[in-house]
Amino acid sequence: MVGARHGAQERRRDREFEAFTAGAAGRLLHAATLLTGDPAEGERLLVAALARTYADWFRMRGDDPYDRTRQELTTRFAHRAWRYRRPRGGLLDRLPPRERLVLVLRLYEGLPEEQAAAQLGLPAERLRTLCLRAVAAMRSRA
Amino acid sequence: MSGAVSGPLPDRKEAEVRRMLTGAHPPVPADLAARAANRGHRLLRRRRLLRLALCAVLLAAAVAAGMWVAARWPTPPSPPAPLGSWGLAPR
Numbered sequence: 453m454v455g456a457r458h459g460a461q462e463r464r465r466d467r468e469f470e471a472f473t474a475g476a477a478g479r480l481l482h483a484a485t486l487l488t489g490d491p492a493e494g495e496r497l498l499v500a501a502l503a504r505t506y507a508d509w510f511r512m513r514g515d516d517p518y519d520r521t522r523q524e525l526t527t528r529f530a531h532r533a534w535r536y537r538r539p540r541g542g543l544l545d546r547l548p549p550r551e552r553l554v555l556v557l558r559l560y561e562g563l564p565e566e567q568a569a570a571q572l573g574l575p576a577e578r579l580r581t582l583c584l585r586a587v588a589a590m591r592s593r594a
Numbered sequence: 595m596s597g598a599v600s601g602p603l604p605d606r607k608e609a610e611v612r613r614m615l616t617g618a619h620p621p622v623p624a625d626l627a628a629r630a631a632n633r634g635h636r637l638l639r640r641r642r643l644l645r646l647a648l649c650a651v652l653l654a655a656a657v658a659a660g661m662w663v664a665a666r667w668p669t670p671p672s673p674p675a676p677l678g679s680w681g682l683a684p685r
Contacts, residue, residue, distance in 0.1 A: 481622055543615070
């Protein structure tokens with residue numbers, strides 16, 4: 453009885469997760485690749501973040517799975533930022549990890565300033581400064 | 595915006611960089627979702643095992659505490675010898 457219900461729930465999780473990934477993976481993978489610079493590394497980062505989303509699927513209580521995955525992605529990247537300090541190629545090659553995070557959240561994902569600042573644990577003014585600096589660096593690069 | 599800003603306004607600059615960022619998306623590997631689900635599944639199993647281990651430890655601790663209390667409990671003194679008639683102890 454309990455086993456059957458558990459099995460049905462697991463199947464539902466698989467089904468819903470698959471549908472979510474089919475829609476969101478492209479955009480998330482692009483964001484992850486922008487952050488890491490290296491496509492294979494970006495894929496690894498995204499798989500780890502998505503695994504967490506899968507495990508927490510029934511615990512989100514109305515939270516958007518996309519937002520949760522993006523949050524997990526940025527947190528993981530921020531924790532391992534030392535690994536990405538040296539340039540690895542990619543569009544944001546010359547920016548330090550924190551500026552890459554700011555650009556991806558603010559400009560690629562279009563998050564409002566306060567929300568991006570909260571997610572990165574920075575004051576809003578600091579975020580604005582980082583964003584301006586990163587934008588200037590990108591434009592001088594072009 | 596203040597007139598001190600030279601060149602395009604920050605919004606225009608941001609839009610320019612935004613366009614640079616939204617380039618071609620890399621192709622998504624076909625097995626990406628399956629790999630993530632597998633890893634998520636392992637994560638779930640590990641969490642369940644951890645919860646089970648925690649429950650077992652708590653249960654063992656509760657049993658041990660119960661046994662310790664039972665062992666230390668002072669045995670009640672044996673009931674006093676019954677009194678004889680007139681409230682005097684029988685000889």
